[in-house]
Amino acid sequence: MQPRNMSMSGVVDLAAVKAAQEAKAKAEQARAEAARQGGGPAAVSPSSLVIDVDEAGFERDVLQRSTEVPVVIDFWAEWCEPCKQLSPLLERLAVEYSGRFVLAKIDVDANQMLMQQFGVQGIPAVFAVVAGQALPLFQGAAPESQIRGTLDQLIQVAEERFGLTGIAVDAAADTEGAAPVVEAPAGPYDALLEAAVRALDAGDLAGAVQAYKNVLSDDPGNSEAKLGLGQAELLQRVQGIDPQQVRRDAAEKPQDVAAQIAAADLDLVGGHVEDAFGRLVDAVARSAGDDRNAARVRLLELFELVGSDDPRVTTARTALARVLF
Numbered sequence: 001m002q003p004r005n006m007s008m009s010g011v012v013d014l015a016a017v018k019a020a021q022e023a024k025a026k027a028e029q030a031r032a033e034a035a036r037q038g039g040g041p042a043a044v045s046p047s048s049l050v051i052d053v054d055e056a057g058f059e060r061d062v063l064q065r066s067t068e069v070p071v072v073i074d075f076w077a078e079w080c081e082p083c084k085q086l087s088p089l090l091e092r093l094a095v096e097y098s099g100r101f102v103l104a105k106i107d108v109d110a111n112q113m114l115m116q117q118f119g120v121q122g123i124p125a126v127f128a129v130v131a132g133q134a135l136p137l138f139q140g141a142a143p144e145s146q147i148r149g150t151l152d153q154l155i156q157v158a159e160e161r162f163g164l165t166g167i168a169v170d171a172a173a174d175t176e177g178a179a180p181v182v183e184a185p186a187g188p189y190d191a192l193l194e195a196a197v198r199a200l201d202a203g204d205l206a207g208a209v210q211a212y213k214n215v216l217s218d219d220p221g222n223s224e225a226k227l228g229l230g231q232a233e234l235l236q237r238v239q240g241i242d243p244q245q246v247r248r249d250a251a252e253k254p255q256d257v258a259a260q261i262a263a264a265d266l267d268l269v270g271g272h273v274e275d276a277f278g279r280l281v282d283a284v285a286r287s288a289g290d291d292r293n294a295a296r297v298r299l300l301e302l303f304e305l306v307g308s309d310d311p312r313v314t315t316a317r318t319a320l321a322r323v324l325f
Helices: 017-036 058-067 081-096 114-117 145-164 190-201 205-218 223-238 243-252 258-268 273-286 289-306 311-324
Strands: 050-052 070-078 102-107 125-129 135-139
Touching: 050 081, 058 070, 058 102, 058 125, 070 081, 081 102, 081 145, 102 289, 125 145, 125 289, 135 145, 135 190, 145 289, 190 205, 190 223, 205 223, 205 243, 223 258, 223 289, 243 258, 258 273, 273 311
Parallel strands: 050 102, 070 102
Antiparallel strands: 070 125, 125 135
């Protein structure tokens, strides 16, 4: 085990040109060799995308594997209540992303050395290792949209700079011989969703927000309610503000992240999608610490409102990845 050899300085090392070129060349060579031999590595089962890692297996399960696929590390403990919320979400996303990353779970109580070597100050803490290079992702429980955005950026960087396109997954491997899964019928949310839409039409933004939250409290994965809540909260944020003053503040205070966030909200409501995205990417690039995270989180929220399949979102994600990594 040699985790001390990994750089822990974060995004700077991840972007190191020499390391990226070497890792990408190795990945391309491996794919070419597999093609020459008439095939590639065998597909893995979905259950193998989530692994428990200890100090003894760290080099094999994390360092070596990170040369094939990004490895996301979840530092957790049995007594940690936020971990009980975050860990199942990360496990579900690992399966959903189908081989674009592997989740390594490390119990800090049983692996104090690894915790110290990564500089973990509190849990839950999430790191990533890509081509042997380590970087912190986030600490504490976070909204699913923010986590997805962080994973998307990680995967994009891993592919573009290191040539890591993930591993093949056999979706049927864990289900052969298993009893069929019967999905529960969807809850009776039509009335609540209709009430939210009526509230929006009537200008009752607070009522719409509450109606969408009522749906999400019972069905956190309801995509219609998520989108509706995001739209209602955006409209609520710009309601009653002075647009001219907001834009004047943003122009006169380019370093003021709160001013840039407020102006980006206005941009999006006015249909100026590229302006909103560009403004927040610039804010992320110019800021640090909590300010930088606030700009990044708001940008990810706006991505959700516009839709991940929109080419403007794709372009902005690439720009965000450049300034982050």
